[in-house]
Amino acid sequence: MADLLIELLSEEIPARMQPKAAEDLRRLMTDGLVEAGLTYAHAASFATPRRLALAVEGLSDQSRAVREERKGPATSAPEAAVQGFLRATGLTLDQLERRQDKKGETFFAVIEKPGRAASEIVAEVLGRVIRDFPWPKSMRWGSGSLRWVRPLQSILCLLVREEGAEIVPFEIEGIRADNTTRGHRFHAPGEFAVTSFEDYEAKLKRAHVVLQAAERRDRIRHDAATLAFAQGLEIVEDEGLLTEVAGLVEWPVTLMGRIEEQFLGLPPEVLQTSMKEHQKFFSVRNPATGRIEGFVTVANIETADRGETILAGNAKVLRARLSDARFFWENDLRVAKSGMEEWKEGLRAVTFHNKLGSQWERIERIAALAREIAPHVGAEPDLAAQAATVAKLDLRSSMVGEFPELQGLMGRYYAEAAGLPSEVAAAADEHYSPLGPNDEVPVARVSVAVALADKIDTLTGFWAIDEKPTGSKDPFALRRAALGVIRLISERDARLPLQQVLEEGNLQAIVTATNSAADKLRRRKENPGIIKLDDVLGFGGYGFDVKDPKRQRVQDANDFLSRVLDGGADGITHFEGVMLENLRQENEARVADLLSFLHDRLKVHLRDQGIRHDVIDACLAMPGNDDLVLLVRRAEALAAFLKTEDGENLLQGFKRAANLLGQAEAKDGVEYSFGADPKWSEYDEERALFAALDAAEARIRPAMEQEDFGEAMSALAALRGPIDAFFTVAQINTDNQVIRRNRLNLLSRIRRLCLEVADLTKVEG
Numbered sequence: 001m002a003d004l005l006i007e008l009l010s011e012e013i014p015a016r017m018q019p020k021a022a023e024d025l026r027r028l029m030t031d032g033l034v035e036a037g038l039t040y041a042h043a044a045s046f047a048t049p050r051r052l053a054l055a056v057e058g059l060s061d062q063s064r065a066v067r068e069e070r071k072g073p074a075t076s077a078p079e080a081a082v083q084g085f086l087r088a089t090g091l092t093l094d095q096l097e098r099r100q101d102k103k104g105e106t107f108f109a110v111i112e113k114p115g116r117a118a119s120e121i122v123a124e125v126l127g128r129v130i131r132d133f134p135w136p137k138s139m140r141w142g143s144g145s146l147r148w149v150r151p152l153q154s155i156l157c158l159l160v161r162e163e164g165a166e167i168v169p170f171e172i173e174g175i176r177a178d179n180t181t182r183g184h185r186f187h188a189p190g191e192f193a194v195t196s197f198e199d200y201e202a203k204l205k206r207a208h209v210v211l212q213a214a215e216r217r218d219r220i221r222h223d224a225a226t227l228a229f230a231q232g233l234e235i236v237e238d239e240g241l242l243t244e245v246a247g248l249v250e251w252p253v254t255l256m257g258r259i260e261e262q263f264l265g266l267p268p269e270v271l272q273t274s275m276k277e278h279q280k281f282f283s284v285r286n287p288a289t290g291r292i293e294g295f296v297t298v299a300n301i302e303t304a305d306r307g308e309t310i311l312a313g314n315a316k317v318l319r320a321r322l323s324d325a326r327f328f329w330e331n332d333l334r335v336a337k338s339g340m341e342e343w344k345e346g347l348r349a350v351t352f353h354n355k356l357g358s359q360w361e362r363i364e365r366i367a368a369l370a371r372e373i374a375p376h377v378g379a380e381p382d383l384a385a386q387a388a389t390v391a392k393l394d395l396r397s398s399m400v401g402e403f404p405e406l407q408g409l410m411g412r413y414y415a416e417a418a419g420l421p422s423e424v425a426a427a428a429d430e431h432y433s434p435l436g437p438n439d440e441v442p443v444a445r446v447s448v449a450v451a452l453a454d455k456i457d458t459l460t461g462f463w464a465i466d467e468k469p470t471g472s473k474d475p476f477a478l479r480r481a482a483l484g485v486i487r488l489i490s491e492r493d494a495r496l497p498l499q500q501v502l503e504e505g506n507l508q509a510i511v512t513a514t515n516s517a518a519d520k521l522r523r524r525k526e527n528p529g530i531i532k533l534d535d536v537l538g539f540g541g542y543g544f545d546v547k548d549p550k551r552q553r554v555q556d557a558n559d560f561l562s563r564v565l566d567g568g569a570d571g572i573t574h575f576e577g578v579m580l581e582n583l584r585q586e587n588e589a590r591v592a593d594l595l596s597f598l599h600d601r602l603k604v605h606l607r608d609q610g611i612r613h614d615v616i617d618a619c620l621a622m623p624g625n626d627d628l629v630l631l632v633r634r635a636e637a638l639a640a641f642l643k644t645e646d647g648e649n650l651l652q653g654f655k656r657a658a659n660l661l662g663q664a665e666a667k668d669g670v671e672y673s674f675g676a677d678p679k680w681s682e683y684d685e686e687r688a689l690f691a692a693l694d695a696a697e698a699r700i701r702p703a704m705e706q707e708d709f710g711e712a713m714s715a716l717a718a719l720r721g722p723i724d725a726f727f728t729v730a731q732i733n734t735d736n737q738v739i740r741r742n743r744l745n746l747l748s749r750i751r752r753l754c755l756e757v758a759d760l761t762k763v764e765g
Contacts, residue, residue, distance in 0.1 A: 001057050001058050001059065001060065001061065001161075001162060002061060002118060002159045002161045003055070003056065003057050003058070003059065003160040003161075003196065003197060004040075004054070004055070004056035004059050004118075004122060004157075004158070004159055004160075005053075005054070005055055005056075005156065005157070005158045005160060005194070005196065005197050005200060006025075006029070006053065006054040006126065006155075006157050006158075007051055007052070007053045007054075007156035007157075007159075007183060007200070008025075008051065008052045008053075008130070008155055008158065009050060009051045009152070009153045009154045009156070009182065010050060010051070010052075010148060010150045010151060010152045010153055010157070011050070011150035011151050011153070012049045012050060012148065012150060013047065013049055013050070013149055013150060013243075013247075014149070015049070015243075015244045015246075015247025015248050016247070017135065017136060017149060018047035018048075018049075018213070018247045019047065019213070019243075019247075021047055021052055021133075021135070021355060021457055022045040022046060022047040022052055023045060024055075024134055025045050025052050025054050025129070025133075026043050026044070026054055027685040028129045028132075028133070028702065029043075029056070029125060029126065029129055030043050030055055030124035030126065031054065031058075032129065033059070033121060033122070033125055034038045036063055036116070036121045036124070036125060037063025037064055037066075037115070037116070037121070037527060038059060038060045038062075038063055038118060038121055039058075039059075039060045040056050040057065040058050040059045040060070040610070042056070042058065043056045043057070045212070046211050046212055046442045047213060047247070047356050048209060048211060048213075048216075048301075049247060049248060049249065049250055049252045050185070050209070050223075050250060051690075053200075053211065055197040058250070059118055059159070060118065061117070061118050062115040062116060062117050062118055063115045063116045063118075063121060064115055065112065065113065065114050065115045065577070066111075067110065067111070067113075068110075068111045068112075068113070069108060069109070069110055069111075070085075070088075070109045070111065071106060071107075071108055072085040072096065072106065072107035072108060073085055073106070073107060073110060074103065074104055074105065074106050074107070074316075075098055075104075075106065075107060076104070076105070077104040078306060081658060082107065085107065085109070089109040089111060090111075091109055091111070095109070096108065096109055097109075097110060098729060101590025108239075113116060118159060119159055119166065119169065121461065122157065122168050123157075123168050123169060123170040123177075124160065126157065126170055127170065127172055129684075130146070130148075130152075130172055131146065131172075132230065133148070135147075135148070137149065139151075140153075140276045140402060144173040144174070144175040146172065152173075152175060152667075153175075154175065154178065154180070154181065155170065155172070155176075155177045155178070156175035156177065156178060156179060156180065156181050156184070156194070156200075157170055157177055157178075158179055158194070158195075158196075160195065160196045164195070165179060165196065166197045167179050169463065178225040179193050179194060179195070180192060180193050180194070181194065181200070181204070181765065182207075183203075183204060183206075183207020183208055183209050184207055184208035184209050184250055184251050184300075184301075185250075186209070186301050187208035187251065187302070187683075188206075188207035188208055188209075192207065198232055200742070207585070208250070208251040208302075209250045209251060210250060210251060210252070211247050213243075213247065215244040216242065216246040216249065216250075216252050217242055219252050219254075220242060220245060220246060220252045220254055220342040221235075221242060222297055223254035224254050224282055224296045224298075225257070227255075227256040227296060228256065228294070228296070230286050231256075231294070232286075232287075233285060233286055233287070233293065233294060233327075234284070234285050234287050235282055235283075235284060235296065235353060236272060236283040236284070236285050236292070238276065238282065238639070241280065241282065242282075243751065244280065245280055245282075245298050245532075246636045248280065248298070248300070249298055249299070249300040250300060251300060251301070251302070252298050252299075252300070253298065253299040253300070253301065253302050253307065254296060254297075254298055254299075255296065255297050255298070255307040255311050256284065256294060256295070256296050256297075256703070257294060257295050257298060257311045257314065257315055257318075258293065258294050258295075259271065259292065259293055259294055259295060259318070259322070260315075260319060260322075262326070263322040263323075263325075263326060264291055264292075264293060265411055266325055266326060267329070267410075268283075268285070268290065268291060268292045269406060269409055270325050270399065270403070270406070271283060271292040271322070271325075272292055273403045273405065273406055274293050274321050274322060274403070275318065275321075276324045277690075278317075278321050278734035279295075279297070279314065279317065279318060279321070279445075280297075281295040281296060281297050281314075281318070282295065282296040282297075283295060283432065284296060284354070293637075295314075295318065297310070297311070297314050299616060307539055315473075317574070323401070324402070325402070327398075328397075328398035328399045328401075328402055329399060331398055331413060332397045332398055332399050332410070333414070333417050334393075335397070336413075336414035336415075336417040336418045336524065337417055337418060338493075339418065340390065340414065340418060342396075343393040343395075343396035343397065344393065344642075345361065346396040347359040347392070347393070347395065347396055348360040350395075350396075353461070353465070355464075355465045355513050355516055355517070356461045356462075356464075356465065356509060356512055357512040357513075357515070357516050359392065359395070361512050362457060362461070363388065363389060363391075363392055365457050365461075365505070365508045365509065365512065366388045366391075366450070366453045366454050366457050367385045367386075367389050367490070368385070368504075368508060369381070369388075369389035369453035369456055369457055369504065369505055369508070370384040370385055370387065370388040370449045370450050370452075370453035371384055371385040371388075371503065372501060372504060373449045373452050373453055373456075373496060373501060374445075374446070375746070376494055376495055376496045376497070377445050377448045377449050377492065377494045377496070378445045379423075379445035379446045379449040379450070380446070381422065383421065383423055383446050384427075384446050384449040384450060384453075385421070386421075386424055387423065387424040387427035387428065387431075387446050387447075387449075387450050388427075388431075388449075388450045388454075389433050390411070390415055390418075390428060390618075391408075391411060391427055391428045391450055391454075392411070392419065392422060392428075393411065393414070393428075394407055394408070394410045394411035394414055394428065395407060397410055397414065397623070401553070403692075407432070408428060408429045408430070408431070408432050409429050411423075411425075411429060412425045412426065412427030412428050412429035413426075417430050423444060423445075423446040423447075424446065425678075426442075426444050426446070426447055426448040427442075427444070427446045427449075427450045427451075430442040430444065430447040430449075430451065431447055431450040431451040431454050432451070432454070433447075433451060433484075434483075434484050434486075434487050434488070435480070436480065437483065437487075437608075441487050441491045441492060442488075442489055442492075443492075448488055448492050448494065451484070451488055452485060452488050452489070452494070452496070453656070455481040455482075455484045455485050455488070455704045456485060456501060456502065457505055457508075457509070458476070458481045458506050459478060459481055459482060459485070459502075459505070459594060459597075459598075460502055460505030460506040460508070460509050460591075460594065461509040461512075462476050462478055462592055463506065463509075463512055463591075463593065463594045464506055464509035464510045464513055464590065465509075467595070468593075478597075479601060482598050482601040483601055483605060486598065486601060486602050486605055486628060487605070488631045489628045490628055492630060493524070493629055494629065495627060495629055496627070496628070496629075497626065497627070498595065498598070498626040498627070498628060499591060499595060499626040500626075500752045502591045502594055502595060503587060503588075503591050505593070506587055506590055506591055507587060510587070527695040540591055576711055589730065595626060598628075599620055599625070602616070602632075603616045603617075603620075605703045606632070610639070611635050611636065611639045611673075612639065612764075614763050614764045615635055615638050615639045615642065615763060616635050616763055617759075617762040618638060618758040618759045618760060618761075618762040618763050619631055619634040619635045619638060619758055621634045621757075621758075621759035621762055622634065622758060622759060633707065633709055634709050634758060637708075637709035637710050637712070637713050638709070638713065638757075638758050639711075639756070640713070641713035641716070641717065642763065644717070646720045647713070647717065649720045649724065650716055650717060650719060650720045650723070650754075651760060651763060653719070653720065653723035653724060653727070653750075654723075654750065654751065654754045654760050655760075656727065657723070657747040657751055658747075658751050658760075658761060659752045660732050660733075660747060661744060661746075661747040661748055661751060662743050664732075664733070672741065672744040672745045672747070672748045673745070673747045673748050673752070674745060674748070675741070675742070676690070676742055676743075676745035676749050677742060678690040678691075679760065680738060680739055680742040681742075682730070682739065683726075683730055685722070685725040685726050685728070685729045685730065686726055686729070686730055686743075686746075688722050688726075689722040689723065689726045689746065690746070691722075692718065692719055692721075692722035693719070693722075693746075693749055693750070693753060695715075695718070696716065696719055696753060697753060698713045698720060699711065699712070699714075699715035700712045700715045700716070700753065700756060701756070703715065704756060704757070709757070712757050715756065716753075716754060716757060719750070719753075723750065730743060732744065732747070734740065
């Protein structure tokens with residue numbers, strides 16, 4: 001057994017690439033070694049800004065010898081078949097064996113491959129890995145053909161055994177493997193030899209290189225917290241920045257500086273974002289005031305003045321950056337305090353989508369939807385509409401133009417500066433949420449109303465112009481918007497008539513889309529070269545689909561638009577009215593398709609919470625399935641019920657009753673739906689079932705009216721015993737036709753009562 005140590009030393013590797021590169025090196029090398037017949041006990045990989053390293057423990061010394069038998073053609077086969085077999089095996093005719101089998105005498109090839117030394121296999125695999133390494137971006141240098149993320153400088157490759165370390169004989173593009181490496185670029189640039197992984201890691205540390213990224217992160221975290229604590233401050237945690245900075249330095253030296261007083265009035269998020277994005281600084285907060293008062297930078301070198309020169313240089317650059325931020329902030333505050341009219345006008349000139357109008361037209365649609373949604377989430381309609389009107393105005397602000405990630409948050413600051421109600425300011429910040437499955441859902445009612453309106457407008461708008469997700473493609477993040485709608489409704493218990501709201505949103509979108517098309521025609525009439533007719537005919541709602549000639553030939557479509565243009569203003573107005581009516585006629589089908597899409601996303605969401613797809617289907621089949629709160633409550637109650645023994649057994653009883661009833665109705669050509677009478681009962685168990693159904697009905701119907709699905713399921717569970725007892729003693733298809741019909745009607749009553757709670761026919765099992 002041997003241990004393998006590999007290091008690939010290069011110029012600086014981008015921090016974002018290091019974790020995956022280290023994992024790729026481990027995966028590709030170990031997979032290649034195993035495929036070549038070697039085994040190993042453990043492997044670990046490492047990355048610093050200048051090197052990738054791999055340590056493999058317990059590597060076998062050589063691959064096992066292989067003996068392979070291949071059956072060939074019959075000895076009487078044509079010469080061409082025999083020669084082909086020889087070429088495939090690499091043997092000569094006299095090396096083949098002749099054996100008898102059921103079909104006669106046949107050629108067999110026995111191929112014996114001796115084991116190969118580990119050093120030979122390592123060299124072969126390493127060469128393949130280096131040449132085919134999956135860097136996101138790579139480069140060539142000099143006159144060679146090798147590509148690497150940055151110029152590759154040296155390769156260390158050792159097989160370490162008890163008797164010593166062996167250099168693996170390997171060379172690529174003039175770089176020969178050796179047992180040497182180099183330390184820190186400035187503190188220890190000279191070469192030194194290593195004899196094992198432990199020796200390698202220890203000598204690197206003496207040469208001012210911390211090999212393990214986790215250790216560099218821990219050192220930065222600890223030193224930064226210590227520096228801040230010493231001055232009564234605290235570090236603003238940022239794991240993403242910590243990981244990135246740890247990938248920028250091999251020898252982290254943590255330094256702390258103060259932000260100048262003139263910048264302390266900036267919002268803390270602005271300071272934090274500016275320092276992070278531009279200079280990779282950690283923010284230092286005063287816990288007493290919440291203000292960002294300092295910064296921590298991580299150098300890659302120790303200096304005689306303990307970092308004073310480095311801090312002075314960083315402070316100079318920071319002063320320039322924060323001066324820009326202060327200018328943006330003060331300019332934006334001026335616009336906010338004057339009513340933000342400048343930003344409103346700016347959004348009128350920004351296109352949201354070429355078929356859905358400008359950003360301001362979109363804001364008007366969102367405001368109308370927010371007003372309609374507000375009463376259903378407990379918000380005041382006028383306040384919700386006002387919040388929707390100002391929520392996206394910060395998109396035109398200088399600060400958001402510089403730092404797009406601050407959109408929404410800056411909207412809150414500007415709304416507060418404008419003297420708007422606190423609910424309006426909060427909605428500007430929160431209406432983008434939730435952005436993902438783990439993002440928090442807003443609590444404030446106005447924020448919920450605007451967030452729902454924002455996402456529903458996105459969905460209805462793109463459904464109106466037939467831009468739906470297909471397969472893995474979802475360029476407008478409509479699946480994320482749908483999940484946001486689902487979480488906002490279900491987690492905030494919003495009893496929203498979703499179909500009605502979708503219809504309203506779709507109607508608003510098609511009005512905008514039709515206006516947009518008519519406007520394009522007007523502009524084309526004024527200047528025929530600036531608008532292509534295909535831009536107007538680009539989706540089926542206008543009556544023509546240029547991608548589907550079967551629906552309407554493209555030439556006919558262009559002829560139609562030419563006549564419209566020839567008709568002047570009246571012709572375009574007529575076109576606008578006709579196309580709007582065409583789109584309205586498709587509204588019902590479009591909304592049904594969008595509601596189905598939301599149901600599909602809800603199924604994915606609930607499956608992640610452990611509710612089976614068939615349980616969800618059983619609830620989707622019930623009336624009122626556009627009320628997602630009702631739908632989720634029903635699904636949760638049914639899922640819990642079916643996990644009980646009574647639930648499982650009742651489901652079997654229902655399935656048996658439904659199957660028998662269905663077979664009888666198909667055979668007799670009639671529907672058994674009423675008329676079961678206990679006077680035709682022959683058995684006590686039959687009469688007990690009638691009584692149990694009466695009792696269950698008395699509980700289920702009031703429970704369903706009150707949406708108490710737990711009580712309804714409990715009432716169903718009480719039927720389990722009577723149904724089992726009835727099937728034990730009673731024969732359904734008896735010769736007495738009166739009794740048979742009565743029992744079939746009794747089964748119909750069981751089926752109908754169960755289906756009032758959920759469509760159990762869709763539940764598996």
